[in-house]
Amino acid sequence: xxxxxxxxxxxxxxxxxxxxxxxxxxxxxxxxxxxxxxxxxxxxxxxxxxxxxxxxxxxxxxxxxxxxxxxxxxxxxxxxxxxxxxxxxxxxxxxxxxxxxxxxxxxxxxxxxxxxxxxxxxxxxxxxxxxxxxxxxxxxxxxxxxxxxxxxxxxxxxxxxxxxxxxxxxxxxxxxxxxxxxxxxxxxxxxxxxxxxxxxxxxxxxxxxxxxxxxxxxxxxxxxxxxxxxxxxxxxxxxxxxxxxxxxxxxxxxxxxxxxxxxxxxxxxxxxxxxxxxxxxxxxxxxxxxxxxxxxxxxxxxxxxxxxxxxxxxxxxxxxxxxxxxxxxxxxxxxxxxxxxxxxxxxxxxxxxxxxxxxxxxxxxxxxxxxxxxxxxxxxxxxxxxxxxxxxxxxxxxxxxxxxxxxxxxxxxxxxxxxxxxxxxxxxxxxxxxxxxxxxxxxxxxx
Amino acid sequence: xxxxxxxxxxxxxxxxxxxxxxxxxxxxxxxxxxxxxxxxxxxxxxxxxxxxxxxxxxxxxxxxxxxxxxxxxxxxxxxxxxxxxxxxxxxxxxxxxxxxxxxxxxxxxxxxxxxxxxxxxxxxxxxxxxxxxxxxxxxxxxxxxxxxxxxxxxxxxxxxxxxxxxxxxxxxxxxxxxxxxxxxxxxxxxxxxxxxxxxxxxxxxxxxxxxxxxxxxxxxxxxxxxxxxxxxxxxxxxxxxxxxxxxxxxxxxxxxxxxxxxxxxxxxxxxxxxxxxxxxxxxxxxxxxxxxxxxxxxxxxxxxxxxxxxxxxxxxxxxxxxxxxxxxxxxxxxxxxxxxxxxxxxxxxxxxxxxxxxxxxxxxxxxxxxxxxxxxxxxxxxxxxxxxxxxxxxxxxxxxxxxxxx
Numbered sequence: 001x002x003x004x005x006x007x008x009x010x011x012x013x014x015x016x017x018x019x020x021x022x023x024x025x026x027x028x029x030x031x032x033x034x035x036x037x038x039x040x041x042x043x044x045x046x047x048x049x050x051x052x053x054x055x056x057x058x059x060x061x062x063x064x065x066x067x068x069x070x071x072x073x074x075x076x077x078x079x080x081x082x083x084x085x086x087x088x089x090x091x092x093x094x095x096x097x098x099x100x101x102x103x104x105x106x107x108x109x110x111x112x113x114x115x116x117x118x119x120x121x122x123x124x125x126x127x128x129x130x131x132x133x134x135x136x137x138x139x140x141x142x143x144x145x146x147x148x149x150x151x152x153x154x155x156x157x158x159x160x161x162x163x164x165x166x167x168x169x170x171x172x173x174x175x176x177x178x179x180x181x182x183x184x185x186x187x188x189x190x191x192x193x194x195x196x197x198x199x200x201x202x203x204x205x206x207x208x209x210x211x212x213x214x215x216x217x218x219x220x221x222x223x224x225x226x227x228x229x230x231x232x233x234x235x236x237x238x239x240x241x242x243x244x245x246x247x248x249x250x251x252x253x254x255x256x257x258x259x260x261x262x263x264x265x266x267x268x269x270x271x272x273x274x275x276x277x278x279x280x281x282x283x284x285x286x287x288x289x290x291x292x293x294x295x296x297x298x299x300x301x302x303x304x305x306x307x308x309x310x311x312x313x314x315x316x317x318x319x320x321x322x323x324x325x326x327x328x329x330x331x332x333x334x335x336x337x338x339x340x341x342x343x344x345x346x347x348x349x350x351x352x353x354x355x356x357x358x359x360x361x362x363x364x365x366x367x368x369x370x371x372x373x374x375x376x377x378x379x380x381x382x383x384x385x386x387x388x389x390x391x392x393x394x395x396x397x398x399x400x401x402x403x404x405x406x407x408x409x410x411x412x413x414x415x416x417x418x419x420x421x422x423x424x425x426x427x428x429x430x431x432x433x434x435x436x437x438x439x440x441x442x443x444x445x446x447x
Numbered sequence: 448x449x450x451x452x453x454x455x456x457x458x459x460x461x462x463x464x465x466x467x468x469x470x471x472x473x474x475x476x477x478x479x480x481x482x483x484x485x486x487x488x489x490x491x492x493x494x495x496x497x498x499x500x501x502x503x504x505x506x507x508x509x510x511x512x513x514x515x516x517x518x519x520x521x522x523x524x525x526x527x528x529x530x531x532x533x534x535x536x537x538x539x540x541x542x543x544x545x546x547x548x549x550x551x552x553x554x555x556x557x558x559x560x561x562x563x564x565x566x567x568x569x570x571x572x573x574x575x576x577x578x579x580x581x582x583x584x585x586x587x588x589x590x591x592x593x594x595x596x597x598x599x600x601x602x603x604x605x606x607x608x609x610x611x612x613x614x615x616x617x618x619x620x621x622x623x624x625x626x627x628x629x630x631x632x633x634x635x636x637x638x639x640x641x642x643x644x645x646x647x648x649x650x651x652x653x654x655x656x657x658x659x660x661x662x663x664x665x666x667x668x669x670x671x672x673x674x675x676x677x678x679x680x681x682x683x684x685x686x687x688x689x690x691x692x693x694x695x696x697x698x699x700x701x702x703x704x705x706x707x708x709x710x711x712x713x714x715x716x717x718x719x720x721x722x723x724x725x726x727x728x729x730x731x732x733x734x735x736x737x738x739x740x741x742x743x744x745x746x747x748x749x750x751x752x753x754x755x756x757x758x759x760x761x762x763x764x765x766x767x768x769x770x771x772x773x774x775x776x777x778x779x780x781x782x783x784x785x786x787x788x789x790x791x792x793x794x795x796x797x798x799x800x801x802x803x804x805x806x807x808x809x810x811x812x813x814x815x816x817x818x819x820x821x822x823x824x825x826x827x828x829x830x831x832x833x834x835x836x837x838x839x840x841x842x843x844x845x846x847x848x849x850x851x852x853x
Binding site for chain 2: 018024025027028030031032034035038039041042043169
């Protein structure tokens with residue numbers, strides 16, 4: 001025989017098949033080219049959500065082989081570690097940080113950062129995180145404590161808080177952290193994550209305690225969305241919404257109970273038509289003259305947008321039932337089935353209309369809202385440049401709010417806004433944007 | 448136990464186990480694996496999970512060196528004897544194991560995708576165990592000539608088949624990404640792990656060839672070999688390639704480019720026994736002997752169908768080839784061992800198809816325990832029956848010399 005797999009083998013004994021220098025170089029160059037082209041053509045993996053718990057999902061990769069036979073836990077859990085971090089932490093006002101803090105808390109300035117964190121909360125592989133960590137995707141890729149990447153699916157989502165429960169496939173039961181009961185304002189906490197094999201703990205403190213959420217201030221970088229927040233006993237206290245130095249965090253124990261109930265009810269993705277409502281009160285009641293739910297935001301590309309709903313519409317009925325408040329509208333919409341055709345009765349410019357909308361899912365709306373946010377720009381005039389502080393106070397408008405529309409007309413500049421206000425006096429219905437929230441207000445002339 | 452102490456315990460245990468194995472007339476590998484299973488976390492827990500995790504790199508390095516050695520079998524003049532023949536045997540033994548396991552499990556009532564995935568895992572034969580047994584008995588002959596090349600080809604065939612099967616199955620799975628992206632991802636993954644890994648091995652191999660003329664002393668040659676193998680394994684991990692294929696390709700490239708190749712490969716033989724001993728004790732420590740008890744009917748089908756497929760397939764593949772009769776009968780038995788690649792594939796299956804994770808893990812882990820213990824014994828028996836074992840096991844040799852000079 002003289003060839004094998006297409007390579008000629010009839011070389012004389014003592015001579016090498018690829019012995020000639022030019023042949024070696026050529027083969028090496030072709031191989032290098034294959035590597036470069038292959039690497040360039042690699043499909044991009046989605047930005048992962050990182051699961052901090054050390055007992056998280058031991059799958060994939062070389063180390064995972066060792067993990068395969070492992071029973072529960074074994075490695076020291078981050079929850080226990082968190083206790084040490086937070087006890088070693090100085091009060092947030094202190095100027096001198098002890099060296100332990102530097103060791104454990106590297107600045108989050110790496111170029112590649114996770115989209116957010118999550119925490120394993122059940123032996124079955126449930127991971128609690130926040131919608132912002134998903135960046136609007138309906139699927140998530142999770143990096144586990146072993147460094148492996150796993151595809152997780154969403155089992156429950158709560159639109160009001162953005163909390164999301166993912167399920168990561170696990171072969172062996174995991175250890176879930178102990179849950180903390182409520183904490184007091186002023187308590188020191190640590191937001192803990194894991195990235196590139198390192199535990200990242202960030203000091204923070206609870207600046208206020210609300211009925212449904214804590215406000216958490218972190219002296220360093222903003223917390224990443226979905227970061228688990230541990231108290232000084234190493235118990236899981238809350239899940240941070242992230243994104244701000246002073247942001248909201250939702251109590252984990254209560255959130256978990258609510259999400260578990262949602263998952264059990266089979267409503268992983270609650271229905272939504274992609275609108276936000278604003279309660280009618282004060283001046284607005286007079287401006288509209290009848291009860292209903294005021295549509296304050298319509299997500300571009302969402303079902304309501306497709307059906308022709310616009311901000312400023314007053315929703316007065318869904319299917320056959322009347323709607324007299326924004327609460328009633330939310331309740332009724334929450335009971336609708338996804339993909340069902342729903343008839344909305346709205347009042348626009350004093351005339352009644354009927355629109356038909358196909359109900360979508362809340363998580364899809366998050367994605368749409370996020371993409372709309374990116375496009376939002378333009379030199380909108382600030383409310384404080386158009387009205388006095390007293391006017392703003394009585395109308396309930398924040399001074400920094402930007403004016404989007406006046407009586408249905410889009411605002412492009414301060415001078416054009418002033419013209420519109422003169423045209424519409426004595427009182428104007430204005431549409432404003434403040435901290436990513438849009439809303440209506442009725443404002444009168446300067447007394 | 449800290450990691451240095453654990454390595455010490457592993458090496459001492461390996462030495463003792465090797466001697467006991469010789470007394471019991473079983474291959475040393477079996478001794479290493481059994482002592483590993485005994486001191487491992489599943490049994491005595493002298494070596495804990497943490498130790499295994501920290502020592503994982505030792506196993507990877509050892510496996511890299513073993514595959515580098517096996518790759519060197521693809522030297523052109525070697526292949527001239529056995530080339531097309533072993534390709535045929537590989538295709539037969541692996542494909543028959545695939546078909547038998549797949550059909551049996553499907554008939555036993557498993558979902559067809561699950562049966563197909565398990566069938567791919569069943570195709571694999573352990574390279575490291577096989578090479579250790581051949582080395583221990585200094586085996587030479589037509590069976591030995593074929594066996595290592597066969598195992599190397601088998602592993603490549605398995606990885607390619609696994610790539611194709613997972614690509615097709617992932618297209619049938621519901622996905623939010625759309626079939627085009629899923630298909631592209633799967634296709635790229637397959638091409639990348641095969642062609643990319645070979646390319647990496649070749650690049651590193653040519654590089655090693657350039658350096659080999661400078662590495663004159665034994666010590667330098669050893670440094671060069673271990674260095675390039677580590678580069679190949681490490682770069683594979685970094686680039687997401689298969690360390691298995693890249694080290695095989697590296698060995699093949701060095702053997703075919705470098706006139707110093709034999710010196711490089713020979714240098715390795717004197718320095719690596721501690722590493723290999725540690726590798727097999729660690730492999731044993733990862734076994735979960737108790738899992739055999741949970742084997743179940745499907746596991747039994749898997750075990751029997753795989754062994755049958757390998758033994759019969761090799762025999763059919765050798766039909767019409769000019770080999771002695773004992774070789775024809777025994778070659779299949781040498782292919783029964785199964786190990787790290789099977790476990791590696793299982794881990795990938797668990798990630799890609801979480802629904803099947805529990806079943807696949809249960810069956811494969813139990814089957815690996817059986818095949819890792821039985822495989823070397825069958826290989827040893829085959830070497831004795833074909834007369835290819837050059838060194839007699841020590842107690843026999845002692846007995847023989849005792850008889851000769853009373």
